[in-house]
Amino acid sequence: MGxxxxxxxxxxxxxxxxxxxxxxxxxxxxxxxxxxxxILARCGNHSDESEDILQTTLIxxxxxxxxxxxxxPVSAWVYAIARYxxxxxxxxxxxxxxxxxxEHEDNIADDTIIxxxxxxxxxxxxxxxxxxxxxxxxxxxxxxxxxxxAGQLFGMTAGAIRxxxxxxxxxxxxxxxxxxxxxxxxxxxxx
Amino acid sequence: MNTNDLISSxxxxxxxxxxxxLTKGVLVGLGIGLATTTLxxxxxxxxxxxxxxxxxxxxLFAKSALSLLLGCLAxxxxxxxxxxxxxxxxxxxxxxxxxLALLAAVAALFTTPSQGWIMNLQGKSIATCLTSIPxxxxxxxxxxxxxxxxxxxxxxxxxxAVAGLLAGGCSAAVYSLYCVEDSPLFYGTWYTLALLIVAxxxxxxxxxxxxx
Numbered sequence: 001m002g003x004x005x006x007x008x009x010x011x012x013x014x015x016x017x018x019x020x021x022x023x024x025x026x027x028x029x030x031x032x033x034x035x036x037x038x039i040l041a042r043c044g045n046h047s048d049e050s051e052d053i054l055q056t057t058l059i060x061x062x063x064x065x066x067x068x069x070x071x072x073p074v075s076a077w078v079y080a081i082a083r084y085x086x087x088x089x090x091x092x093x094x095x096x097x098x099x100x101x102x103e104h105e106d107n108i109a110d111d112t113i114i115x116x117x118x119x120x121x122x123x124x125x126x127x128x129x130x131x132x133x134x135x136x137x138x139x140x141x142x143x144x145x146x147x148x149x150a151g152q153l154f155g156m157t158a159g160a161i162r163x164x165x166x167x168x169x170x171x172x173x174x175x176x177x178x179x180x181x182x183x184x185x186x187x188x189x190x191x
Numbered sequence: 192m193n194t195n196d197l198i199s200s201x202x203x204x205x206x207x208x209x210x211x212x213l214t215k216g217v218l219v220g221l222g223i224g225l226a227t228t229t230l231x232x233x234x235x236x237x238x239x240x241x242x243x244x245x246x247x248x249x250x251l252f253a254k255s256a257l258s259l260l261l262g263c264l265a266x267x268x269x270x271x272x273x274x275x276x277x278x279x280x281x282x283x284x285x286x287x288x289x290x291l292a293l294l295a296a297v298a299a300l301f302t303t304p305s306q307g308w309i310m311n312l313q314g315k316s317i318a319t320c321l322t323s324i325p326x327x328x329x330x331x332x333x334x335x336x337x338x339x340x341x342x343x344x345x346x347x348x349x350x351x352a353v354a355g356l357l358a359g360g361c362s363a364a365v366y367s368l369y370c371v372e373d374s375p376l377f378y379g380t381w382y383t384l385a386l387l388i389v390a391x392x393x394x395x396x397x398x399x400x401x402x403x
Contacts, residue, residue: 021208028198064343066212080275159203
């Protein structure tokens, strides 16, 4: 044994890039806690934001996994991705100066909401998404379908549904912050 | 959404990678851009009639060779820029191009009488040079930026600037076949300025286009 963590990660990711799912999940599971630490340190221990940044980072790792050259250290590569995504996210939060993302996500995702103004808001927000992600949000978050059921409905894998859903929710949170930041703040105070 | 759930979703999404996705893509982009530039050059500019002289005069040869060298060194640099956490020695190696251009210019100061310096520096085609190189670089820069979107540059602005140097170097090499200004004082100054214009354009475009 005696291998360094980087060599082990490199090994896992190399196998993952060949299509080995078990190695890939193992790789992501080992990388995630390390990245969580880095991101927490970067955004001053706001755990709601940082978990969201972590997930964005993991999606970026997934989408950009071809940019790792297997002769180069994996850790430098994933850290650079985490750093980029953290800076990017903090810049966005800084611009909107709003409460952590997580709360808004709960607001939007809450399928018990019956207040017509809120569903009106949601309709307007959903209209800004592409048709398929918007339809997935409706089916899963409002009509309570499981990822598997939605997958059958849309002819996608359950995994693809989850990834699309995650992206759509992140986008909705940003839109909600940009558009109705003040209104939402009021509502929360009244609650 | 729970992070562990996300990880299993991503795992379910996994497909084997095709090797060389980024490098091949950028090379194809560069090829298409360069072909387009060459075509535009052939139609609207054309090669100078006394092109044979280039092979005999080192100062003339250097004009094309240095531009091409800049392009060749910028290519591995831009490819490394598109990979997070990647480093390359080419960002230092590329400094040899301005060093050599400076050397050629200093040599020109010694070989030409001092009354001719200003004349050589001004030449007759500053405006043509400063517009031709950026215009000819446009197809290459656009193709590069589009293909670099497959990458993940940790500094999109810098990556765009290096793509600008690559596009500018190639377009300057092509333009040098038309340009009849043969003094290193001329091309050392105005080619450099034209290249900087392209690099800045690349940086500004990269900042928007290369975000991920």
